[in-house]
Amino acid sequence: DAGVIQSPRHEVTEMGQEVTLRCKPISGHNSLFWYRQTMMRGLELLIYFNNNVPIDDSGMPEDRFSAKMPNASFSTLKIQPSEPRDSAVYFCASSFERLYGYTFGSGTRLTVV
């Protein structure tokens, strides 16, 4: 398996533009997580899906952020409109059993100018 695949690796966009981040979890993993990492705040959980259903989205900063998981092999995180304070590394992770932990993707580094 190629692991958790995220795209793009880097994204630079202007304030006010829409940004879409993509994630392909490991086949067979039924849980998917989106995190945001900054130096100041560390890793923050944004949203958690189980069997494609959002279970906990309390970490989503505001209405500008939305996430979908239309099927077991694909998820998106959308920011519209983007703001400079959204600049961070966004990670997607998947898991099939807590005892084996999470497998993280390589992340998307987002810069909003």
Add this chain to the structure above:
Amino acid sequence: SQKIEQNSEALNIQEGKTATLTCNYTNYSPAYLQWYRQDPGRGPVFLLLIRENEKEKRKERLKVTFDTTLKQSLFHITASQPADSATYLCALEKNSNSGYALNFGKGTSLLVTP
């Protein structure tokens, strides 16, 4: 509010010595605690999970302890090597309503010098 605290200061040790990293938490009642390693520019990598009733768990040169009375976990790397240099993150399950969604500490950076 829930907090996971790890030493923000980098830990510098000499090759061959034992590195000990600390994770303290408040307002959690965890049944499990996890440790991850993160290298620059990469996503975290799962290392170990320890249950509340295990007290201690070992994997090769790694040893983790879990004291639910002290609300603390210690992470040890014995016979440390320069390749062990990385940031190490402690993680706890958020709450019972969120499945096993994890909250992470900010991590402690370890530098092992030859």
